[in-house]
Amino acid sequence: MAEDTAPDTKQVVAKPAKAAKPKKSEKSAQKPSGGRVWGVLALLVSLVALGAVGYGGYIYYIKQDLFSTDVVAELNRLKSGSARNGERQAEFGKSLDRFEQRLNSVKEIQDTLASAIGGLAQDLGRKxxxxxxxxxxxxxxxxxxxxxxxxxxxxxxxxxxxxxxxxxxxxxxxxxxxxxxxxxxxxxxxxxxxADIPGIALRLGSMASTLEQLPLHVERRFATAAPVTGVATTESTSLNTLQQMWRDFLGLIRIRKTTTGQKPLLPPEQDYFLRENLRLMLYGAQLAMLQGDTGTYTQNLKSARRWIGDYFDTETQVVTNMQEELQALLDEKIVVELPDVSAxxxxxxxxxxxxxxx
The missing domain is CATH 1.20.1440 (de novo design (two linked rop proteins))
Structure with missing residues (x-):
């Protein structure tokens, strides 16, 4: 029974030994992972140390540069720069004032133009x-x-x-x-x-153009006598001579009965001025009629009619017709009282x- 129990014990011991082999493998696996952690930590520490060294070098460099700089000169430079900035600011302020003045003047001009344009638009915009x-x-x-x-x-x-x-x-x-x-x-x-104002004006102009046809008194007064007709051609030469002498004598002496005073004869050289004065009277009457000046119109016509009767032969038909025409113009009413049309x-x-x- 002892033999039987011994093998059993070996077997029992052997079984745990075989189960412990995996434990050794686990230990061998844990050892490499721990080394890696320590390596990472060492790397971090080295990086921190390197950064500290770099920061310290930077601070040292800054301090060396600060101590090597001339502080007084730098302050003077800053002060001069500040003064220049002040001058520039003053100049800028002056320029700004001038600009504001110009801007105000421009605004005044714009206001004036706007008011003028507004007035013009108001005038043009009338209803x-x-x-x-x-x-x-x-x-x-x-x-x-x-x-x-x-x-x-x-x-x-x-x-x-x-x-x-x-x-x-x-x-x-x-x-x-x-x-x-x-x-x-x-x-x-x-x-x-x-009245027929244009017709009357034409009549006056026509009379002014026919003044050359009016005969003067002197032309009729000294007209030669007409020869006596009905003398027998069978009379003797002496009788013819006596008759011719008698006719000549009758031509030299003429007897005429007048009931009015005889007008003085007009010299031949005054004929032109007489007709021109009459023409001016007729044209003056024409102008007065067109202007409505009744007084001047009537006076010019009366003067022209009187001159024609004084200096021209009133026994001729042309002179009689002109006098009748002037009298007809005098009788015609050309200007009437005009009504008031201002109401x-x-x-x-x-x-x-x-x-x-x-």
């Missing part, structure tokens, strides 16, 4: 009604000027009608009283008894001032 009223006022002024200064009724009527058309286009009920005044003024002008202008100005008032 259409304001422009139409201004045009109508100008037309009414033209009518008054042409009627009062030039006595031109036709142009005055045309201007009044144009003004009425302008007001009609506005279609403003407040302008109806002005249109009524314009209509009354047009009617008053159309009722005027107007519509005054009313329009009143309405325009109310519309333009702020």
């Amino acid at each position: 259409r009604d304001d422009w139409a009223l201004a045009e109508t006022e100008q037309l009414l002024l033209i009518a008054n000027y042409r009627l009062q200064l030039a006595r031109d009724v036709e142009t005055a009527v045309a201007a009044l009608r144009a003004a009425d058309e302008q007001l009609q286009k506005l279609a403003d009920p407040s302008l109806l009283p002005i249109r009524k005044l314009i209509a009354d003024e047009i009617t008053a002008l159309q009722r005027l008894d107007r 519509s202008l005054g009313a329009l100005r009143d309405i325009a001032s109310k519309k333009l008032a702020p």
Whole structure:
């Protein structure tokens, strides 16, 4: 039984020995891992030491550079740089002030231009009604000027009608009283008894051009007597001579009865000036008629008619016709009293001032 138990003990001992072999392998595996840790630690320590050495060298270098620098010179340099910076800053401040002054002047110019442009825009931006009223006022002024200064009724009527058309286009009920005044003024002008002014002017010009055809008194007074007809050709030569002498004698002496005083004879060299003066009288009457000067027109015609009766032969047909023509012009009424057409202008100005008032 002892033998039996011994083998069993060996077997039991042997079994643990075989199980311990793995433990040795674990120890051998743990030893390399511990060496690696120590190696990493050593590397870290060496790096830290190297960094400390580098930092210490840097500090030493900085301190050596600081001690080697001239501090006083550096301070002086900084002070001079600061002074220069102050001068530059003062110059910059002066430049900034000048710039501000220029900027203010530019702003003033801009404000002036803006106000001028605003005024111009306000003038150009007037309403259409304001422009139409201004045009109508100008037309009414033209009518008054042409009627009062030039006595031109036709142009005055045309201007009044144009003004009425302008007001009609506005279609403003407040302008109806002005249109009524314009209509009354047009009617008053159309009722005027107007003479044929252009026709009278042409008649005066025609008479002025025919003054050369008027015979003077001296031309008829010294006209030769007409020869006596009906003398027999069979009479003797002595009788013919006596008759011829008698005819010559009758031609030298002429007896004429006149009821008026004899006008003085006009020298031949004054004939030209007489006709030119008469021509100026007729042209003066023509101009006075166109200007509406009734006094000058009448005076010139009367003077021309009197001169023609004094210095020209009134027994001839051409002189008689001219005197009758001048008398007809004197009898014709060429200028009448013109009506007042300023009422519509005054009313329009009143309405325009109310519309333009702020």
